[in-house]
Amino acid sequence: WATSASSHDDFLECLSHHTVNSSSISQVIHTPNNSSYSTILNSFSTNLRLTSKLKPSIIITPLNESDVQAAIYCSKIHDLQIRIRSGGHDYEGLSYISDTPFVIIDLRNLRSISIDTENKTAWIQSGAILGEVYYRVAEKSKKLAVAAGVCPTVGVGGHFSGGGYSMLSRKFGIAVDNIIDAKLIDANGKIHDRESMGEDLFWAIRGGGGTSFGLIVSWKVKLLDIPEKVTIFNVTRTLEQNATQLVYKWQHIADKVDNNLVLRLSLTSRKSPVLRGKRTVYVSFTTLYVGGVNELLRKMKKSFPELGLVKEDCIEVSWIESVLYSWFPVGTSLDALLDRKIKDLAGYVYFKRKSDYVKHPISIDGLEGLWKLMNQQGQSPPDLMFTPYGGKISDFSESETPFPHRAGNIYQIQYGLNWQKRKDSPKNIARIRKIYRYMTKYVSKSPRAAYFNYRDLDLGVNNKGNTSYAQAKMWGEKYFKNNFDRLVKVKTKFDPTNFFRNEQSIPPLLSYA
Ligand code: FDA
Known part of the structure; x- marks a missing residue:
């Protein structure tokens, strides 16, 4: 138990009093005495590396906005920290672990998606996963798309509030660039839309992370025109097949090619059967082109002939199939996009991620050092992922949303490692940090920038108790650059008592330590 028995009972009573429909209480409130508690706690806790001594006193799975209001109200008067969970994909588990007494508000039941094909907009509740958003949009129209992330099990709530890169980002911008309204519940339980929250708060929740400002119940997004056919390919080259020169050249074109083209690289070191078991680096060029195969071949021949792309490497599919096939084998049923279980999908349970931004091409020597x-x-x-920027992402200024990684970034790097046993955590974390240290001289500096949605607690955490501005600035500037100070101002105005907080939440200035 995270709280004493009496305060726990008081909290439960408060919730029972304030949830609107008492007949649905058992669907909304889950205590450690309920059989549902462990299943709900563990089902979307994606990273088992992360544990805390405390378990949530209660998990609340609201059925409507009033349940959310009750959960916020009761947590506030009983001084319990809340953790908000939409899809549970936070890389550092901040939506489901805490080392101070806490409750989880888990939004799995708030997942409605309402699509207006005429006005090309959709209202999407935060508990929906991206796969079901894409599925529902495609059900209505094969000529409309949503600009949001690649993995179908990612939750809308965390993803939209933290940025949202997708294979359509060079054409349409990232997820936050396409959000036009939102519904947020503040620390007093008041519900706001864009008009009533005002432009400052609306700015902050589009990239500054929802957790610091309130609970975002739903988002209104633009639906984007997409042709009926797009083209995908996945071509792999090893170091023995000239991969170093290809990556070097790629760095010079990836952010400059046609906005319809995203050429993303996955880099893995594996033993090669051709080299009799010796390791080499495999570089996969994973691509979405918004257009037909012939057009793509023409563009590749002009800008990247060295890859030697041929028609047989490519398939023309609908946009929704392109999303599906980035995770599942060709031919899989679209229904797979509705499955929320990440463990089954990705086959790993322990992981660590870090990120970087590259502004100048890395030299051949630098790349060879990395392979070594x-x-x-x-x-x-x-494994490393090189994700190209440029295109529409660069059309927005650094301050237009809190997500500051705009013009001048050629690509983003994600470092990732997955493993199966707890005992391997220290050595695997050391491995990823070693590569990150090596990359220091090749990536952005002052600050060494990072992507907020690729949360990394190595960058710094808030001090316990009073969250200090200076302490938070250490990690905050890396994610948000100069936008950090504006986020602090918005936080100070809308949540001065720091009710919404976690290890990397924006601090209000009143708690300046
Ligand atoms: P989760 O529920 O864990 O929430 C993340 C954070 O947001 C937490 O701090 C949480 O409290 C807060 N939060 C969640 N819902 C909220 C709400 N309604 N109101 C306020 N705060 C809320 N990113 C990307 O840009 N492109 C990609 O393609 C991918 N792909 C990808 C694949 C896989 C397998 C993983 C694990 C992650 C990604 N990501 C990604 C990163 C992803 O965008 C990031 O982890 C998101 O924050 C996940 O959002 P969830 O709602 O799933 O997480």
């Missing part, structure tokens, strides 16, 4: 390090990391070297 990847190949030296034993059985489980970190």
